[in-house]
Amino acid sequence: MPLYTHAIVREVPDAYAECLTLEAIEVPIDVPKAREQHAHFCAILAGLGLEVTRLEADESLPDCCFIEDTAVLVDDLAILTNPGAPSRIKEVEAVEQALRGIKPLAKILPPGTLDGGDVLVIGKTIYIGQSTRTNEAGIRQFAALVEPNGYTVVSVPVSGLLHLKSAVTYLGNGQVILAPAYVDPSYFKEYHLLKLSEAEAYCANCLNVNGTILMPEGYEQVKKQIENLGFPVIELDMSEFKKGDGALTCKALLY
Ligand code: CIR
Numbered sequence: 409m410p411l412y413t414h415a416i417v418r419e420v421p422d423a424y425a426e427c428l429t430l431e432a433i434e435v436p437i438d439v440p441k442a443r444e445q446h447a448h449f450c451a452i453l454a455g456l457g458l459e460v461t462r463l464e465a466d467e468s469l470p471d472c473c474f475i476e477d478t479a480v481l482v483d484d485l486a487i488l489t490n491p492g493a494p495s496r497i498k499e500v501e502a503v504e505q506a507l508r509g510i511k512p513l514a515k516i517l518p519p520g521t522l523d524g525g526d527v528l529v530i531g532k533t534i535y536i537g538q539s540t541r542t543n544e545a546g547i548r549q550f551a552a553l554v555e556p557n558g559y560t561v562v563s564v565p566v567s568g569l570l571h572l573k574s575a576v577t578y579l580g581n582g583q584v585i586l587a588p589a590y591v592d593p594s595y596f597k598e599y600h601l602l603k604l605s606e607a608e609a610y611c612a613n614c615l616n617v618n619g620t621i622l623m624p625e626g627y628e629q630v631k632k633q634i635e636n637l638g639f640p641v642i643e644l645d646m647s648e649f650k651k652g653d654g655a656l657t658c659k660a661l662l663y
Contacts, residue, residue, distance in 0.1 A: 409580045409616055412662040415458045416506055418475040418499075420446050420467035427652040428493055429472055430570060435651070442648035446473065449622075449659055453644055456617045458662070463506055469499050474658040477523040477541075477571075478503040481663045482534070482554055486511040492521040492541030501662070511663070514553050522546035525571030525658055530578045532558055535595065537572025538565050564595045570653045573613055577657065580616045583637055585630075587612040602633055610646075613655035622656055 425437045450460050466472050471493070478500045480487045483628070488500050506515060516522045526537035526590045534554060542564075553560035566572045569590045576586035576596065584599040587609035593601055604612055611627040614634070621634055625643035634641050637638045646656060 409578075409619070410662075411590050411618055412458055415450075415453045415460045415505070415539050416463065416475060416661045417446070417450055417453075417460060417659055418441075418463040418472050418502070419465035419658065421467045421470060421471045423467050423470040424465075424473060424652065428469045429497065429651070430653055433651050437648055437651050440646075442473075445645050445648055446659065449644060449656075452622065452644065453617065453660065456620060458617070460549050461506065463502055466499075469496070471496050471652070472499045472502075474500075474525075474652075475661055476658040477504060477525050479507060479661055480522075480524050480527045480529075480550075481511065481661060482529065482559070483557060484511055485553065485557075486513050487550060487553055488515045489522045489524055490516040490518060490520055490546065491523050492539070492546075493523075504557050507661075516546050516549050519543070520546035520549045522550055523571055524661075525573050525655065526566070528573055528576060528578060530599070532560060534559050534561050535564050535572060535576075536561060539571055541571065542557070562595065562606060564591060566591055569574075570611070571655070573657055574653075575609065575612050577612060577614050578616070579614060579621060579634065579637065579639060580619070581637070585612055585614055585634075602630075602637075604630065610650060610655075613657055615657050615660075617662070624650070624656060 425639040526542040528535040575590035585602040589606040617624040624646040
């Protein structure tokens with residue numbers, strides 16, 4: 409696993425109450441509570457030793473707090489995405505400014521689309537979700553950027569959830585956590601698999617920060633399983649981000 413020293417996050421706008429969702433929201437998003445949960449996430453990252461840079465929210469971009477979708481950081485390259493939802497394309501501008509000078513920049517261009525939430529890096533293999541947000545042209549462009557550095561790109565169909573990483577993430581030590589209801593486990597057969605039931609699918613999105621696993625709270629059984637694998641775990645209240653189809657990884661770019 410990479411060792412992270414920095415995180416870039418983006419604040420939650422008031423407009424987040426009107427963010428994109430796959431289905432109509434039953435209970436409205438509580439934006440002040442979302443901000444508290446976001447601040448807690450940032451405090452956890454700082455507590456794990458990361459320097460956290462907070463980009464201002466943009467009220468014209470309701471989903472801007474989901475910064476993971478706007479860029480993918482691989483080794484010394486920052487690949488700015490072309491998000492698959494038209495309303496999210498302008499989110500990339502502020503992220504580009506923030507990354508300028510930190511890493512060399514590359515960009516996914518139309519007709520290619522790609523959301524960072526579809527990109528799962530495990531060692532030298534990069535799994536990219538073929539989702540409603542990421543298309544074949546986007547995957548081809550991404551592959552052309554990383555393959556010269558020795559990476560292999562594997563396209564993985566994902567259905568029923570927004571992004572690949574909504575259904576599968578890498579815990580570390582050869583251990584993948586996934587929800588077979590949404591992604592075919594055979595793509596990950598070279599790893600140890602922690603398989604989740606459909607009801608547990610939301611906690612397929614875990615984040616390893618320098619050896620500690622951050623996971624959504626409320627999945628006691630899965631938490632125990634991850635601890636039994638030898639990882640320290642920190643649980644986070646994700647209620648207001650879950651309403652907006654946001655996963656835990658979506659709230660930060662780490663490097
Ligand atoms: C969207 O539909 O684009 C946002 N409401 C949620 C994006 C979540 N992104 C992520 O988990 N990587």
